Amino acid sequence: MKPRLDWIGAGLFAALLAVAPLFLNAYQVDVLNSIGLYALLALGLNLILGEAGLFNMGHAAFYAMGAYTAAILNTRYQIPILWTLPLSGLVAGAFALAVARPVVHLRGDYLLIVTIGVGEIVRIALVNDVFGITGGANGIFGINRPRVFGYIIRRPEDFFYLIWGCVALTIFLFLRLKRSRFGRALNYLREDATAAEGSGINTDYYKLAVFGLGAAWAGMAGTLFAAKMTIISPESFSFWESVVLFMIVILGGAGSIPGVLLAAFLVVGLPELFREFAGARMLVFGLVMMVMMVVRPQGLWPARGHQGFSLAALARAVGP
Amino acid sequence: MSAADGAIAPTESALLTLREVTKSFGGLTAVNGVSFAVGEGAVVGLIGPNGAGKTTVFNLITGNYQPNHGDIHFTGQRLNGLRTHRIIMLGIARTFQNIRLFQQLTVLENALAGCHYRMSGGILAGMLWLPTQRRVEKAAVERAVQELEFVGLGQQTLTVAKNLSYGDQRRLEIARALATQPRLLILDEPAGGMNEQETEALIGLIEQIRARGITILLIEHDMRLVMRACEKLVVLEHGGKIAEGSPEQVRSDPRVIEAYLGTEDEV
Structure with missing residues (x-):
């Protein structure tokens, strides 16, 4: 596809999305909001998993850190929820740096298992009301509605524009990051860490930096989630969430922003469309994933010039 | 011994x-x-x-x-x-016995890896694409292209590395090493x-x-x-x-x- 066609397509998609709430009911808009949140999370994970090739299946932990930071600051200290955005990002990012530092040198599958562990530790800590501030299994409720210039964001349509505005900003920033020095360093890391180090690139630094950045984004998405739900509990941040995010990135095409968006629509949106077949949902889900990995391992919408990465990376991860 | x-x-x-x-x-x-x-x-x-x-x-x-x-x-x-x-x-720069290029990336991107440590700019500069970053990137591309021309790959900057012939892959590795100056x-x-x-x-x-x-x-x-x-x-x-x-x-x-x-x- 020509670059100009890409932009026309992206513009049409954005315009369609922008007017969508006018034609949809509250439930449907709410589904779009969920898709937006997952897209935001998956875009952050895409930096770690897609761009840098680091296997992270504990992304929900960083999401939880952000959501709980926002919720605690808001309910205990009455800090307006949207003001907590940067702090949630910082807390989640700092947490990621702390846990990633000792394990980030691990290869593929080993790192994957460690991140699963981290995700579970965070969830269980939340359930057990760690430090007496997370509200245990019940979670935290009574989070204030966000307020923008005196306007209270309450209806699904309001959240729609808040969330998708954040998605648009994220895409704008990440597209630039991708083609910058920092973004290239992540790709060098994914392609061959030894060669990257042998070209003068501090690979440990970039591994940590991308973990911190991806986690900070998850933390900020957590703030939006807390604001949207007004009540959060540990069950929203289960292992399954991490798996779904991992799937969105691999299914869409690791390292591909349009791929991640498309997969977010499919993975989050389709189950809602087929609610009546809820019983068979997981069966279909599993079958689709299997067929995809066999037939189209590079993802639905692979990044240019990166064909076959996902298969290669998966093979590396499960291989000896 | x-x-x-x-x-x-x-x-x-x-x-x-x-x-x-x-x-x-x-x-x-x-x-x-x-x-x-x-x-x-x-x-x-x-x-x-x-x-x-x-x-x-x-x-x-x-x-x-x-x-x-x-x-x-x-x-x-x-x-x-x-x-x-x-x-x-x-x-000190090196090449590897069993060619280690960034296979899925372009020839230019491979050579740019060598320029990396002499460049500046982190996450923020990259996301905001600041004028300073733009300048740094432009200078690095010029330097990388210079090395690619030196080894005779000046015409193939946008080829994906894995599609190069074996000899060209070896030359690209040398260009990447030379780009570290x-x-x-x-x-x-x-x-x-x-x-x-x-x-x-x-x-x-x-x-x-x-x-x-x-x-x-x-x-x-x-x-x-x-x-x-x-x-x-x-x-x-x-x-x-x-x-x-x-x-x-x-x-x-x-x-x-x-x-x-x-x-x-x-x-």
């Missing part, structure tokens, strides 16, 4: 000095008390039969392995314990897998690199290349140094002949 025959003190004229360097993996001593020096501006060849420990020596120099004993100095600075990227930043370039079997014309072109390229004032240390099995391109050879066998000197001296050294051809009773 005695180590005494090559005890070289770090000299001022030497760019790189290895002194009594030993590396063992478990029970296997891959490099045993090896000492040699590489003078500024020279082309030095490290040769020896398969399994002699040549690549291990390279990996010790660039910090991929740490020596158990001995010291490695580069321009008077001790390299022991430094991480690879720090050593590269000091002015090294003082010492380490080439691990640069002619490996090349045909005669490609090898011939490579000898010319090595001459040109040397003319730029870059010192070269190379491992090579192609003896024609070694004899023509190198002014000094270091011969390893079973991890120890068995000879050192000009190609003529080394060629007539009985120990070298024995190492390469075997003794009569072995046959």
